[in-house]
Amino acid sequence: MMNTQILPNAFYGIQNFIDSLNAANAQGESTYTPKADYYETEGGFALEVELPGVKKEDMDIQVEKNILTVKATRARKDEKFTYERSFRLADDIDTDNIKVSLENGILKFDLSKKAQAAARKITIA
Incomplete structure (x- = not known):
């Protein structure tokens, strides 16, 4: 463990974070940021997150x-x-209608765009 007495004040938070990770690893826990990929589809976007072995x-x-x-x-x-x-999802994503599936360790989200109001003609009274 690093001696925090010799670190400048700006690094104390970083050292606490490192210490907490070391404590978690000592208890047999590991935290990962899963890989992800996204691409545009006809009606919105797809997001795929890799979660191998997760039910x-x-x-x-x-x-x-x-x-x-x-x-x-x-x-x-x-x-x-x-x-x-x-x-972070774009404002035009319909968050009420997100579809999710899990297959072979890949969690796939279908993110459709919100329906846009059709243009209409306004007449002058």
């Missing part, structure tokens, strides 16, 4: 204020793996 009942997916957060856990032998990643 759907071990996932927590939430959307709040256009932030999509994926949390998942997986246990193997004496180790516990935690995955967490957040994504």
Whole structure:
């Protein structure tokens, strides 16, 4: 462990973070940021998140204020793996109609765009 007495004040927070990671690793826990990929589709976007070996009942997916957060856990032998990643969604994504599927360790989100109001002609009275 690094001696925090010799670090400038700006680095104390970083050292606390490193110490907490070391403590988690000593307890057999590891936290990962899963790989993700996104691409545009005909009606919006697709987002794919890699979560190998994670079952759907071990996932927590939430959307709040256009932030999509994926949390998942997986246990193997004496180790516990935690995955967490957040994504900022564009304002034109219909967050009420997000479709999610899990296949072969890939969590896929279909993010459709909100229906745009059709243009209409306005007459002068």
